[in-house]
Amino acid sequence: MDDFVVALGGKTGNFQGQFDYVLTHSYGHILQLKEPQEMVGDDKKTRYSSWRSLKYFPWDEKDFSWAKKIVPGRMKTLKEIRDAAKDCDGIIIATDDDPSGEGDLLGWEIVNAIHWKKVVYRIRFEDQSPKSIIAAMRQMTDVTNQMEQGEYLEALARQRFDLLSMQLSRIAMIYAKKAGYRPKTMRIGRLKSAIVGLIFDRNTEIENYVKKPYFEVKFKDQNGNIFSRKFDPDKDKFRFAEIKGAKDDLANFASSSIVIDEKKLKKQTPPPLVDLGQIGILVGAKGYKDKEIIKTYQDMYQAQIVSYPRTEDTQVTLEQFNELLPLVDQIANVIGVDSKLLIRRKPRLKFITKQAAHGANRPGLKVPKSLEQLEKRFGKIGVEIYQVVAKSYLAMLAEDYVYEAQKAHLAKYPDFKSSIQLPKEMNYKLIFDDRDLSDEEEIEAHEFKDPAAPFVYEGANPKPGKPTKKFILNFLKKHNIGTGATRLQTLAEISSGKGSLASLYRGGYILNYEGQVQAILSKGSMIASPKITKRLFDGMDRVKRKELDYQLIPQSMQTIVRHDMPIFETNSTILDQNATLQKLASKHQTKTVSKKVASKDKVTGKFNGEEISFNQTWGGHKFTQQEVADLLEGKTITINYRSKRGAQKSVSGKLAKQSYKGRSFYGFKPEF
DNA sequence: GCAAGGTC
Numbered sequence: 015m016d017d018f019v020v021a022l023g024g025k026t027g028n029f030q031g032q033f034d035y036v037l038t039h040s041y042g043h044i045l046q047l048k049e050p051q052e053m054v055g056d057d058k059k060t061r062y063s064s065w066r067s068l069k070y071f072p073w074d075e076k077d078f079s080w081a082k083k084i085v086p087g088r089m090k091t092l093k094e095i096r097d098a099a100k101d102c103d104g105i106i107i108a109t110d111d112d113p114s115g116e117g118d119l120l121g122w123e124i125v126n127a128i129h130w131k132k133v134v135y136r137i138r139f140e141d142q143s144p145k146s147i148i149a150a151m152r153q154m155t156d157v158t159n160q161m162e163q164g165e166y167l168e169a170l171a172r173q174r175f176d177l178l179s180m181q182l183s184r185i186a187m188i189y190a191k192k193a194g195y196r197p198k199t200m201r202i203g204r205l206k207s208a209i210v211g212l213i214f215d216r217n218t219e220i221e222n223y224v225k226k227p228y229f230e231v232k233f234k235d236q237n238g239n240i241f242s243r244k245f246d247p248d249k250d251k252f253r254f255a256e257i258k259g260a261k262d263d264l265a266n267f268a269s270s271s272i273v274i275d276e277k278k279l280k281k282q283t284p285p286p287l288v289d290l291g292q293i294g295i296l297v298g299a300k301g302y303k304d305k306e307i308i309k310t311y312q313d314m315y316q317a318q319i320v321s322y323p324r325t326e327d328t329q330v331t332l333e334q335f336n337e338l339l340p341l342v343d344q345i346a347n348v349i350g351v352d353s354k355l356l357i358r359r360k361p362r363l364k365f366i367t368k369q370a371a372h373g374a375n376r377p378g379l380k381v382p383k384s385l386e387q388l389e390k391r392f393g394k395i396g397v398e399i400y401q402v403v404a405k406s407y408l409a410m411l412a413e414d415y416v417y418e419a420q421k422a423h424l425a426k427y428p429d430f431k432s433s434i435q436l437p438k439e440m441n442y443k444l445i446f447d448d449r450d451l452s453d454e455e456e457i458e459a460h461e462f463k464d465p466a467a468p469f470v471y472e473g474a475n476p477k478p479g480k481p482t483k484k485f486i487l488n489f490l491k492k493h494n495i496g497t498g499a500t501r502l503q504t505l506a507e508i509s510s511g512k513g514s515l516a517s518l519y520r521g522g523y524i525l526n527y528e529g530q531v532q533a534i535l536s537k538g539s540m541i542a543s544p545k546i547t548k549r550l551f552d553g554m555d556r557v558k559r560k561e562l563d564y565q566l567i568p569q570s571m572q573t574i575v576r577h578d579m580p581i582f583e584t585n586s587t588i589l590d591q592n593a594t595l596q597k598l599a600s601k602h603q604t605k606t607v608s609k610k611v612a613s614k615d616k617v618t619g620k621f622n623g624e625e626i627s628f629n630q631t632w633g634g635h636k637f638t639q640q641e642v643a644d645l646l647e648g649k650t651i652t653i654n655y656r657s658k659r660g661a662q663k664s665v666s667g668k669l670a671k672q673s674y675k676g677r678s679f680y681g682f683k684p685e686f
Numbered sequence: 687g688c689a690a691g692g693t694c
Contacts, residue, residue: 015694042692050688065687091694116691169691176689183688203689312693324693500691513687 015039018108021144022151029151035106038098041091045082045123047177053078065184072575073181075568080174082123096128104133106154110371111138112326114551115169115558118157122166134158140369143333168554171567175550178571179203179541185579186535189586194631195599197528200535201513204550205495205504207532207542210515212489213523214533216481221594225474228253229260231267232471233430237460241272241423241430242471260470267468270426274462279438281414283362285448286328287374288406289498291487292451294505297398298483299450304506308499310395317391318380320403322372324499329367330374337379342411344381348388349404351445356411365410375498376407409446416441422462430466434459451484480522493544494551527602530595535585539578546574590636619646621669621680628669628680637682645669645682653682 018037019025026036047053051063054077061070062077084092099105105125109117118136125134136157139150157163179202186200230253233241245253254260288296290311297307314320330338343353365374382388382400389397416439424430436459437443479485483505490501508515508529515529525533536542553570556562589595618627619642628645630637632653637645644651645668652666670683 039694040692041694044692046691047689085692114691120692173689173691176691179690180688187687199687201688205690316694496690504690 017142017144018147021147036098036102038095040095040120040124041088042085043120043123044085044088044092044095045120045127046085047173048081048083050078050177050180052083053081065187068185068188068579071181071185071579072572073178075174075178075565075571078174082127084127092124092127095124099128099130102132104135105130106135106137107157108137108139108150110142111140111369112371113558114172114554115165115167118163118165119169119173122160126160134160136163139371141331141333141371141373143331145333164558164560167564168557171557171564172550172554174568175571176203178568179574181571181575182536182539182541182578182582185575186532186582189535189582190531190589193586193589194636195531195589197531199513199528200532201515201528202532202536202541204541204546206508206515207536207539208493208495208544208547209486209490209504209508210525210529210533211536211542212486212544213481213516213525213529214537216478216485217522217524217594219478220480223477225477226255227472227474228255229257229470229472230254231260231263231468233267233270233424233427233466233468235272235432235466236463239432239434239460239462239466240471241432241466243429244431257470257472264468264470267427269465269467270424270430271464272422272462272466273425274420274422276419276421278419279416280419280435281416283364283414284409284412284442284446285406285451287330287365287376287410288402288451289325289328290323290375291491291498291501293375293399293402293498294502295484295487296402296450297395300398302395302398303510304483304502305510306395307399308503308506310392311399314392314396314399315378318378319382319388319392319396319400320378321374321376323375324497325370325372325375326497327367327370327372327374329365329370330376331368331370332361332366334370334373334376335361335366338376338407341377341379341381342408345377345404346408348382348384349401349408351405351408355413355441355445356408357413358411362410375403377404405446409442412442412445413439414441415439415443420462424466432462434462436461480520482522483518486523489544493547495544495547525594525598527595527598530592530598531589534589534592534595535582536578537581537585539581540574541578617642619643621646622648626680628682632682632684633665650685 015037022029022035022037026034028034050073051059054062058077062073064070107118107121107125109121117138134157135154137150137154140146157166160166182202183200186202187197190197190200235241243250243252252263254263290308293311294304294307298304308323311320311323315323339359342356346353346356377400385397388400415437418436418438419433420436421433422431486505487501490496495501496504509517509523513528514526515532516523516525540546550567553562553567557564557567617630617637630642637653641651641653648668650666650668652664654664665684667682667684669680671680672683
């Protein structure tokens with residue numbers, strides 16, 4: 015709002031002789047949808063509260079009133095807006111121009127909540143400069159008929175779609191329980207499930223990885239540079255599965271001198287400005303938790319030390335660039351960067367955009383006096399954050415990194431080649447080293463040095479990398495899921511609190527019990543596919559353009575649920591086969607009272623000419639189909655079971671008519 | 687118990 019006060023000349027006033035205005039502000043979503051069971055009639059409350067029966071799914075979105083309630087703690091803001099609007103003739107919803115319609119949604123939520131019956135206008139600003147704000151004010155549009163406004167409807171559709179996806183958590187829970195598992199909760203949704211699925215797939219690949227070593231002759235020069243041949247598995251025969259082959263091959267080679275083919279000077283421009291996800295990676299590497307990073311960054315933003323956190327922008331406008339330019343020496347001084355490196359005071363085009371609401375994450379207009387002062391106010395983590403943000407920004411003002419690319423081959427064996435990159439001028443890399451953000455390992459480079467000698471090199475098929483924070487954030491970025499901030503936020507949410515699905519272990523995420531159960535259950539489902547977000551966004555775009563009825567988007571959740579339910583069901587039968595889950599399940603038992611409980615599932619069949627049913631599980635052991643058939647035939651079988659004290663034991667027995675508390679039943683009778 | 691979106 016401060017930017018509007020500056021642009022329009024006060025908190026109240028007259029806009030260009032056209033109308034009087036009063037400025038007031040909101041704060042994120044002031045309202046949220048009620049719980050499913052709160053949105054339906056009394057006769058349907060049982061159905062929409064239930065976590066017990068599959069017969070209640072899929073939900074019918076037509077049963078919902080889609081009523082909203084005030085977010086706890088936001089009543090004050092709502093009242094302020096209501097009071098400010100009291101004597102006005104119209105309300106202008108003013109937010110940045112974001113394609114998802116979220117600004118329209120949260121604006122309309124407020125307008126509806128205060129029962130506003132007069133005119134509503136909409137403006138969208140490109141950035142928060144006075145020029146852009148005034149330009150936006152001049153392009154006010156009347157949106158009073160909200161059900162005709164595409165941006166509102168697309169966001170409404172998204173919101174309802176996401177809420178309806180809740181039911182998949184209940185469905186997963188029911189299938190989990192039927193299979194004998196007791197997760198505390200399931201958290202299935204298009205974002206969380208995409209991440210959980212990614213972690214699951216990566217870790218499964220790692221578990222299934224079988225190292226296949228190979229051996230071949232390579233050369234090493236006096237500085238350790240390696241010369242090797244290009245390998246084509248269809249043609250070439252110089253790679254051996256056993257070391258002996260390569261050792262024999264070694265006899266065919268002798269030391270050789272090096273011929274340099276090419277020396278070229280190359281330049282590399284500074285990397286794009288960091289987003290909050292990357293800040294999370296870099297600061298997280300120093301041992302701080304994502305949640306702390308997000309919170310501290312938010313606090314620093316409110317103190318204007320850094321710019322707006324939840325930006326979608328990766329560049330800045332020329333105005334934003336020029337605004338910060340007079341402060342760069344001061345910023346450099348605070349973080350101990352030599353101002354002399356900041357040569358490019360005119361921006362490179364790659365960092366500049368015509369349109370940016372908030373601009374990329376960067377230092378704010380208030381420069382801290384010193385790192386000590388920063389630490390006093392925001393802790394050591396604040397210092398780390400500021401350093402990352404400031405260095406990334408200042409690097410943009412430095413000259414390109416210059417290196418010499420050299421290519422060489424061996425004089426005696428021209429097929430053996432090598433290439434190196436020799437740093438010549440570090441320039442921006444003296445300020446900000448982007449190595450930590452890329453997956454490539456940088457090797458210290460040395461000049462080629464004669465002679466190169468042959469040796470037997472041992473390689474292997476590459477082991478899949480762990481699902482690191484970097485890997486997950488890059489994956490989400492690639493699939494256009496969320497902004498840098500929401501990506502980091504979701505990742506933080508997934509690995510903390512009571513609904514925790516995963517945890518960070520030695521740099522990689524591993525799923526815990528709940529995460530593993532839901533990953534297996536939702537494997538191959540639509541809700542867990544990263545494509546679902548793209549499909550949703552495409553649909554929203556069509557709603558915005560009035561090509562699609564917005565109600566069809568929430569309605570499509572019925573199709574998704576119908577499609578996914580049988581997948582969950584099939585997947586629930588293989589929970590028992592997942593070794594990682596079995597390990598987690600045994601830990602889960604010791605931690606909580608709830609555990610892999612004996613399933614009460616019954617099996618039926620003919621026994622002694624009589625149609626009977628009996629429990630499929632005994633002592634934690636679930637009879638296989640073969641065992642069930644054997645039991646029905648009267649055969650004695652031997653099973654492994656869990657004793658009351660938890661020990662694994664073996665026992666033989668057969669099916670028999672028994673009685674318990676005066677009630678007769680058929681069941682497995684052990685022969686102790 | 688369950689989503690994803692927003693954060694003066």
